[in-house]
Structure formats: C-alpha cells, structure tokens
Amino acid sequence: MYMFSNQDFVPLYQDFENFYTRNLYMRIRDNWNRPICSVPGPQFDLMERVTDDFNWTFRFTGRTIKDVINMGSYNYLGFAETEANALKTVADVLQNYGTGVCSTRQEMGNLDKHVELENLVAQFLDVEAAMVFGMGFATNSMNIPSLVGKGCLILSDELNHTSLVLGARLSGATIRIFKHNNMQSLEKLLRDAVAYGQPRSRRAWKKILILVEGIYSMEGSIVRLPEIVALKKRYKAYLYLDEAHSIGAVGPTGRGVVEYFGMNPEDVDVLMGTFTKSFGAAGGYIAGKKELVDFLRTHSHSAIYATSMCPPVAEQIIRAMKCVMGLDGTTQGLQRVHQLGENTRYFRRRLHEMGFIVYGNDDSPVVPLLLYMPGKIGAFARHMLTKNIGVVVVGFPATPIAESRARFCVSAAHTREMLDTVLNALDELGDFLQLKYSRHSRSSRPEL
Amino acid sequence: FPQVRLHVKDYLYWLYYQYLLITCCYVLEPWEQSMFHTIFITVFAMVVYTAYVFIPIHIHLLFIVQLNQT
Numbered sequence: 407m408y409m410f411s412n413q414d415f416v417p418l419y420q421d422f423e424n425f426y427t428r429n430l431y432m433r434i435r436d437n438w439n440r441p442i443c444s445v446p447g448p449q450f451d452l453m454e455r456v457t458d459d460f461n462w463t464f465r466f467t468g469r470t471i472k473d474v475i476n477m478g479s480y481n482y483l484g485f486a487e488t489e490a491n492a493l494k495t496v497a498d499v500l501q502n503y504g505t506g507v508c509s510t511r512q513e514m515g516n517l518d519k520h521v522e523l524e525n526l527v528a529q530f531l532d533v534e535a536a537m538v539f540g541m542g543f544a545t546n547s548m549n550i551p552s553l554v555g556k557g558c559l560i561l562s563d564e565l566n567h568t569s570l571v572l573g574a575r576l577s578g579a580t581i582r583i584f585k586h587n588n589m590q591s592l593e594k595l596l597r598d599a600v601a602y603g604q605p606r607s608r609r610a611w612k613k614i615l616i617l618v619e620g621i622y623s624m625e626g627s628i629v630r631l632p633e634i635v636a637l638k639k640r641y642k643a644y645l646y647l648d649e650a651h652s653i654g655a656v657g658p659t660g661r662g663v664v665e666y667f668g669m670n671p672e673d674v675d676v677l678m679g680t681f682t683k684s685f686g687a688a689g690g691y692i693a694g695k696k697e698l699v700d701f702l703r704t705h706s707h708s709a710i711y712a713t714s715m716c717p718p719v720a721e722q723i724i725r726a727m728k729c730v731m732g733l734d735g736t737t738q739g740l741q742r743v744h745q746l747g748e749n750t751r752y753f754r755r756r757l758h759e760m761g762f763i764v765y766g767n768d769d770s771p772v773v774p775l776l777l778y779m780p781g782k783i784g785a786f787a788r789h790m791l792t793k794n795i796g797v798v799v800v801g802f803p804a805t806p807i808a809e810s811r812a813r814f815c816v817s818a819a820h821t822r823e824m825l826d827t828v829l830n831a832l833d834e835l836g837d838f839l840q841l842k843y844s845r846h847s848r849s850s851r852p853e854l
Numbered sequence: 855f856p857q858v859r860l861h862v863k864d865y866l867y868w869l870y871y872q873y874l875l876i877t878c879c880y881v882l883e884p885w886e887q888s889m890f891h892t893i894f895i896t897v898f899a900m901v902v903y904t905a906y907v908f909i910p911i912h913i914h915l916l917f918i919v920q921l922n923q924t
Contacts, residue, residue, distance in 0.1 A: 780878055781874070781878035782875050785875060839875065840875075
C-alpha cells in the first residue's frame with residue numbers, strides 16, 4: 407500500500423491505522439473475509455475455519471456450517487436465488503451468448519443486451535437515457551473525472567463512500583466537505599463559493615457539483631433530497647446522487663429516494679446507482695438527460711477502456727427489473743418491495759423496544775446497531791456465529807474508533823421466523839454483553 | 855447449596871468477562887493478558903494504599919483549618 411501514498415489514490419492505510427491494524431484488527435480478523443460456499447440468500451453455508459496461532463494463519467477443517475441466517479448480504483429484494491424457473495432466461499442467455507464479452511464498450515463489446523438493459527433502466531427511473539457499466543465502484547471513480555475537472559468545485563458529504571472520494575480526487579477539482587446531512591453547512595459552503603469564487607483569482611467556479619448518497623451504508627440515514635434540490639436550484643449547482651443502497655429498497659414501488667420523497671427525477675442532474683444491492687447482479691448505471699449520457703458514452707474512462715458487462719449478468723438485471731416493474735405479468739416485484747418495507751419496520755421497532763441504540767431513518771433497510779467498545783466487536787460476531795447467525799461488524803477505519811457497530815441488512819427474503827430468531831439471539835446477547843445502551847424508558851408490556 | 859454457589863461463580867465470571875471487554879483485554883493473547891493484569895493490579899493497589907494513607911490526614915487538616923477560622 408505504500409507505493410500509492412504519493413499519488414492521488416485514497417490512502418488505504420496511514421500511521422495510526424497501521425498501528426490499529428497490527429494490534430487490534432489482526433486479533434479479531436477471523437470475523438471478516440469468511441468464505442461462503444452457497445448463494446448469499448436469506449440463509450447460506452460457511453466453510454469452517456480455525457486458527458492455531460491467533461489469527462495470523464487460518465486453516466479449513468473441511469466441514470461446512472449449514473444454514474446460517476444471513477444478516478449481512480445486500481440482498482434487499484431477495485433476488486440472489488437459485489430457483490430454476492426464476493433463472494430460466496438467464497440460462498438461455500448463457501447458452502446463446504456465453505460468459506465473456508472480450509472487448510470494451512466502444513470496440514466490439516456493445517451487445518443488444520446492453521441496449522435493452524439501458525432502455526429498461528431509463529424506463530424504470532423515468533429519465534431520458536441511461537448507461538450501464540461493468541462495475542459499481544468503477545462507475546463512480548471513472549465517471550466523476552469526466553464530468554468535472556480543474557476549476558470546478560465539488561461539495562461532498564462527510565460520510566461519502568470511498569468510490570465517490572476517489573472519483574473526486576482523481577478529477578483534480580477543488581473539494582470541500584459539508585457535515586453529514588447538514589443543510590446549514592451546505593448552504594454556507596454554497597454561499598461562500600458563489601460569493602468568493604476560486605481561491606486566488608476570485609473568478610467564478612466553472613461548475614459546482616454536490617455529491618450525496620441515497621442511503622449511507624454505515625449510518626442508515628436517508629439524504630434530505632427536497633432541501634438539497636431547493637438549494638441547488640437557488641445557487642445554480644449540479645447534483646450527483648449515488649443510489650447504491652436505495653435503488654429498489656425504498657420508495658412505494660422501489661424506484662429509490664426520488665420516489666420516496668415524491669420528487670421529479672428531472673431535478674437530479676446525475677442519477678447513479680448499482681445493481682449489486684437490490685438486483686442480485688453486478689455493475690452500475692448513470693442516468694439522466696440524453697445529452698449527459700451521450701457525452702459519457704464518448705468521454706468516460708470506463709466506456710473506453712473497461713470491459714463491458716457480461717450478458718448473463720445483464721439478463722439477471724433485466725429479469726429482476728421487469729419483476730419489480732411488474733412487466734412480467736405478476737405482482738411478485740411489488741410484493742417483494744412491500745415485504746422489505748414490513749420487515750424493515752418490524753426489525754427496527756423491535757430493536758428500539760429492546761433498548762439498543764440504532765442509527766438511521768426508520769425506512770432504511772440498513773440497520774446499524776451500535777457496539778461502541780472495540781473489544782465487543784469480536785465477542786459479538788463470534789457469539790452470533792455460534793448461534794448460527796452471520797453478521798457484519800464494522801470498526802475503525804470505516805467508523806470512528808469508539809463507535810464500532812454491527813450492520814444488519816434486512817432482506818425481503820427473510821421470513822418472520824428468521825427475524826424472530828435473530829431478535830431473540832440479540833436479546834440474549836444484549837444482556838450478556840451489556841449492549842442495551844439506550845436511556846429511553848422501556849415499556850413493561852411491549853407486546854400490547 | 856451447590857445451586858447458589860454456581861450462581862455466584864457464574865456471576866463473578868460474568869463480571870470478569872465484562873472487565874475484559876471494557877478494557878479490550880478480551881482480544882489479547884494469554885501472556886499479554888497476564889502482563890496487563892499485573893500492571894493493572896499494581897496500579898490499583900498503589901491507588902488504594904495512597905487513599906488509605908493520605909485521605910484521613912487531609913480531612914483532619916481541613917477540619918482544623920475550618921475550626922481556626924471560626
């Protein structure tokens with residue numbers, strides 16, 4: 407990692423982070439990178455892994471732990487499934503097109519599947535045009551440099567994802583950070599930018615781009631879209647909305663935060679999202695006006711140099727999106743969206759009643775449960791695994807060091823029984839590890 | 855009463871486990887834990903000894919000063 411330190415990549419490790427890595431992360435790292443050997447649906451199988459020398463090396467015992475309840479995969483609508491007749495079209499496309507594309511989008515890699523998918527995405531989001539890329543991280547980091555450059559200003563939220571930060575730094579524009587979801591901080595930055603212009607020459611900024619996410623994956627908070635759009639219109643800035651976690655997961659019909667707030671998709675200049683989370687595939691898209699998408703087709707690094715999306719993955723997204731939109735003739739998509747909403751609300755309400763501190767908006771399916779003590783990270787994850795529940799725990803550097811958390815991702819494929827199993831296990835573990843930090847008074851008869 | 859004994863032992867073990875979690879000793883290897891326990895108990899013993907020796911004298915002097923002023 408040291409060789410990247412003087413280039414414009416986001417440094418993955420710095421001094422204190424190295425110290426933390428050697429002394430804390432190595433001792434509890436058996437809770438991450440656990441190998442999975444089945445589809446990451448609501449339940450999955452894990453390979454059993456033991457260590458003889460305190461996590462410096464691992465070895466596999468050869469056994470698998472079966473039917474572990476999956477509370478960590480981004481499987482919001484439950485499309486990570488292996489049912490044969492659900493994947494029939496994907497199998498047909500695999501027979502016809504094979505797996506590899508062997509070319510970039512601009513050379514020989516532009517398949518009719520890509521065109522079909524882009525039209526479908528544009529119809530789904532109610533915008534003029536869309537473009538799809540093979541990898542979600544690369545969509546952000548390779549397209550922001552082609553939209554802004556030197557002489558432009560980027561206003562980015564404090565807790566933006568690494569892909570947005572990397573894209574912003576690669577572009578060469580000036581970056582200013584506003585406090586998380588704080589509209590006063592953003593307005594102050596906008597006023598200063600418009601009034602004072604560029605730092606030394608005092609000329610006007612060429613472009614001002616606001617980078618926000620739909621749902622922030624470590625907090626579970628939803629962006630305040632109406633206020634940001636009002637600010638953007640007043641100060642004539644552009645808005646880039648990264649809906650990686652929110653597309654398919656919020657909104658009455660699963661169209662994302664724009665529908666959740668009942669706003670017009672034309673107000674957001676660049677709508678970006680990924681297909682990894684709710685659609686059970688891989689890749690990302692950028693959608694908006696036709697001129698924007700045509701510009702990106704010729705000027706984006708990802709379009710010119712990166713291999714395009716492979717056809718079976720594109721077909722999986724097509725069938726998942728048609729299911730959500732109802733174009734396959736059933737109401738299964740809408741049922742999944744409603745089931746996700748119900749599961750989210752139930753899970754959050756029960757956690758709140760039990761006395762845990764949970765961050766985020768009540769409608770977001772990302773549920774971070776605060777553990778606070780770094781020592782409890784390892785204890786929590788290991789105890790949950792002995793109870794056959796797989797969770798994702800997060801510590802430094804993704805979160806502040808004293809605010810470590812366990813992040814649950816509720817899925818539409820979870821049944822009520824699975825959620826109850828998890829909630830009972832959390833109740834026991836909360837008492838055993840003293841995790842019920844909430845000072846709100848608990849009702850003595852919560853079942854009423 | 856063996857049931858009561860088990861309850862007390864379990865409770866004491868649970869308290870020890872909480873101490874390990876809060877001071878983050880839970881993640882340390884056994885030899886590192888012994889080292890930390892030695893240092894911690896030494897510091898704690900010194901604090902207790904200092905309190906035992908000095909706090910009564912300070913309170914006594916405080917009362918003398920107050921009585922002299924009145």
